[in-house]
Each structure stands twice: as C-alpha cells, then as structure tokens.
Amino acid sequence: MTSTPEVENKRPIRSYVIRSGRLTGSQRKAIDQHWQDYVIDFQKDLLDFQKLFHKPGKLVIEIGFGMGDSLLEMAIANPGNxxxxxxxxxxxxxxxLHGIAENNVSxxxxxxxxxxxxxxxxIVDGTVDRLQIYFPDPWPKKRHNKRRLVQTEFIVSLLPKLKPGAEIHMATDVQAYAEHMMEVLEGIEELTNSNGKQNYWKNANRPDTxxxxxxxxxGHGVWDLLFSRVLARKSSD
Ligand SMILES: C[S@@+](CC[C@H](N)C(=O)[O-])C[C@H]1O[C@@H](n2cnc3c(N)ncnc32)[C@H](O)[C@@H]1O
Structure with a gap:
C-alpha cells in the first residue's frame, strides 16, 4: 500500500487574534457612516498615495493602532505628514473613524x-518615511513567541518599502519583547540604532497609548526603540 504524502500545514502564523469585542453604538455608526471616506479596502494592488491624500507629505505607517487615540493625536499635531x-x-x-470624522482630519x-x-x-517600494509599532501583542508564552509581529523575516521583508533614512519606532512594556526587538533590529545590517548601539530611546516623543x-x-516599564534605514553597510561598530 502506498502511503499518502503528508499535507503540509500552510496556514500563516498570525500576530493577532480577532477579539470578539462588540462594537459600541458610536463605533458602529462611525463604520457605517465614514468607512467609505477614510478606509482603504484591502486589495492585492499597490496604493497610489498621491490620490489618497489631499496634500503631499511624509508617509507614516502605524501597525496595530488599537483604539487609535495616539495615532489620531499625532495626525492632528502634524498636518504636514x-x-x-x-x-x-x-x-x-x-x-x-469617529475621531477622524469629528476632527475633520484629512x-x-x-x-x-x-x-x-x-x-x-x-505599499510601493521606497515610499515610507516612518514605521510605528507601539505595544504589539507580546505573546509571552514560549510556544507563542513565533506569533510576535516583530520578527527578522518580517522587518527584512518591509525594508524595501522604506525610504533611505526612514525611521522605525517601536515601543513595548514587556522587557523580554524589548530585548527581542533590539536583537532583531540590531541584527539587520541596513538599520542603525539612532540612540547608539543597544540603547533604548529615553523620553521618546510620542503620545501615550x-x-x-x-x-x-x-507597574510595567516602557522601552522605546528608534532605528533608521541606512543604505551603506554598517561599519564594524
Ligand atoms: C496590544 S495592542 C496595542 C494597541 C495600541 N498600539 C496601543 O498601544 O494601545 C496590539 C494591536 O495590534 C493589532 N495587530 C496585531 N497584529 C496585527 C497585524 N498583523 N496587522 C494589523 N494589526 C495587528 C491587534 O489587533 C491589537 O489591536
């Protein structure tokens, strides 16, 4: 009898679980009323940023904004981005969406x-000025560590999207994850630590999330990391 070849489990490892939290009335209303104005529906097509925004400006992308308060605050404070x-x-x-509409943020x-x-x-290559990842899900159990968003493979895959000199700003309240972020980012030749090798960013200038x-x-601590993309190879620093 011939044996059936094992079918490889190809389900991607997700860095999130979709939580079943119910929408409040105001969140539902904002989704119904403002989705078309402010949400870009996912398609496997490159985005045209010039068409998306009223004015040209530095492009900042934040992954996992949670409830979005700090991102909204940044967008309002920096109309040129x-x-x-x-x-x-x-x-x-x-x-x-509720916050964007209420504040008329474009x-x-x-x-x-x-x-x-x-x-x-x-995301088009060479277009992103700054990538922000604040307090990504820590996945603290060892067997779940592979679900952490910040992994060498993912960060390397998105490097071509960054402009030369673009910044990557991350923060976490979990020391083990901060150390993991540091190891990942320090290990990538095209990135340089803006605060000096192995140093965290004290007093980072961002709103609290x-x-x-x-x-x-x-009682958790907070660790911020700021790296920038360089084109030249790092010297043996
Ligand atoms: C721990 S929360 C932090 C939220 C927010 N940054 C804050 O500090 O309040 C992490 C968020 O990242 C989102 N997330 C995780 N992986 C993601 C992914 N691959 N794409 C988009 N969002 C993701 C989760 O849904 C969750 O809301």
Whole structure:
C-alpha cells in the first residue's frame, strides 16, 4: 500500500487574534457612516498615495493602532505628514473613524487588514518615511513567541518599502519583547540604532497609548526603540 504524502500545514502564523469585542453604538455608526471616506479596502494592488491624500507629505505607517487615540493625536499635531493606520480590530477602527470624522482630519487613512499582507501587496517600494509599532501583542508564552509581529523575516521583508533614512519606532512594556526587538533590529545590517548601539530611546516623543497606560497602571516599564534605514553597510561598530 502506498502511503499518502503528508499535507503540509500552510496556514500563516498570525500576530493577532480577532477579539470578539462588540462594537459600541458610536463605533458602529462611525463604520457605517465614514468607512467609505477614510478606509482603504484591502486589495492585492499597490496604493497610489498621491490620490489618497489631499496634500503631499511624509508617509507614516502605524501597525496595530488599537483604539487609535495616539495615532489620531499625532495626525492632528502634524498636518504636514500623511498617516496610514493598519489594524484588524474593528472596534478600534470604528473608534478611530469617529475621531477622524469629528476632527475633520484629512491626513489619516485606515486599513482594516493584516499588516503583513498590506506591506506585501499594497505599499510601493521606497515610499515610507516612518514605521510605528507601539505595544504589539507580546505573546509571552514560549510556544507563542513565533506569533510576535516583530520578527527578522518580517522587518527584512518591509525594508524595501522604506525610504533611505526612514525611521522605525517601536515601543513595548514587556522587557523580554524589548530585548527581542533590539536583537532583531540590531541584527539587520541596513538599520542603525539612532540612540547608539543597544540603547533604548529615553523620553521618546510620542503620545501615550491606551495599552501603554494600562501597563503603567500594572507597574510595567516602557522601552522605546528608534532605528533608521541606512543604505551603506554598517561599519564594524
Ligand atoms: C496590544 S495592542 C496595542 C494597541 C495600541 N498600539 C496601543 O498601544 O494601545 C496590539 C494591536 O495590534 C493589532 N495587530 C496585531 N497584529 C496585527 C497585524 N498583523 N496587522 C494589523 N494589526 C495587528 C491587534 O489587533 C491589537 O489591536
């Protein structure tokens, strides 16, 4: 009897679980009323940023904005930048849409889809000025570590999307994840640590996030990392 070849399990490893949190009335209303104006529906096509935004500006992409308060604050404070927030959690998308509409913000768009696929299919090479990843899900159990968003393979895959000199800003309230981020980013030749090798960024200039404040209430520390993309090979620093 011939044996059946084993079918490889090809399901991608996701860095998130879709939480079943219910939409509030205001989030649902914002999704119904403002989706068309501010959400870019995911398609396997490159985005045309010039068409998406009213004015040209630096392109900042944030992965996993959660409820979106800090991203909204940044977009309002920096009208010369254009922002794209990527998030899979619909209540967060609804909350941010409400904020965008209420404040009449024209430099912030939302994509409700897995950021890995967004980067793979939608972002044009050499267009991103800054990538922000704040308090990504820590996946603390060893067997779940592979689900962490920040992995060498993912960061290397998105490097071509960054302009030379573009920045990557990350933060976490989990020391083990901070050390993992540092190892991943320091290990990539095309990136250089803006605060000096192995150094975290003290007093990073960004608004607090909801998840961060929850961590602080529980007594967690906060670690920020800022790297930039260089074209030349790192010298043996
Ligand atoms: C721990 S929360 C932090 C949210 C927010 N940045 C904050 O600090 O309050 C991480 C968020 O990342 C989102 N996320 C995780 N992986 C993602 C992915 N691949 N694409 C888009 N969003 C993702 C989750 O849905 C979740 O809302």
């Amino acid at each position: 254009n922002y794209i927030g990527i998030e899979v959690h619909r209540p967060g998308v609804g909350k941010l 430099n912030l768009k939302v994509i409700c889809h897995d950021a890995k696929e967004v980067f793979e299919f939608c 909801k998840f961060e404040n929850r961590g602080k209430r529980l």
